[in-house]
Amino acid sequence: MALVVLAACDTPVGTAVARESARAVVNDVVETRFPGVPITPVTDCIIDNASGSEIVSIAADAVARTPSPETVQLVIDIARRPDTIQCFVEDAGPLVLPRILAGAV
Numbered sequence: 841m842a843l844v845v846l847a848a849c850d851t852p853v854g855t856a857v858a859r860e861s862a863r864a865v866v867n868d869v870v871e872t873r874f875p876g877v878p879i880t881p882v883t884d885c886i887i888d889n890a891s892g893s894e895i896v897s898i899a900a901d902a903v904a905r906t907p908s909p910e911t912v913q914l915v916i917d918i919a920r921r922p923d924t925i926q927c928f929v930e931d932a933g934p935l936v937l938p939r940i941l942a943g944a945v
Contacts, residue, residue, distance in 0.1 A: 881928075
């Protein structure tokens with residue numbers, strides 16, 4: 841609960857805590873839903889293209905240690921965004937797109 845309160849604070853520390861907590865959750869979703877893709881650049885693209893409220897929502901699942909179905913869907917939705925897809929091409933390489941799109945179904 842303290843994580844969510846801190847993450848909700850509009851401070852550099854709160855933002856950093858929320859992003860790192862969300863990163864752990866997104867890593868889990870990427871590893872499970874998009875096997876074989878490079879986790880770090882894909883996760884970075886998803887985190888970088890999520891809104892602040894989406895980051896906080898995803899980070900809330902860090903406490904449970906297992907992403908909820910809603911969080912998994914949110915990560916997939918963010919992965920489908922044009923800016924996120926462009927980031928995948930630039931940072932993870934175009935060969936990851938078929939794997940990501942197949943896992944996003």
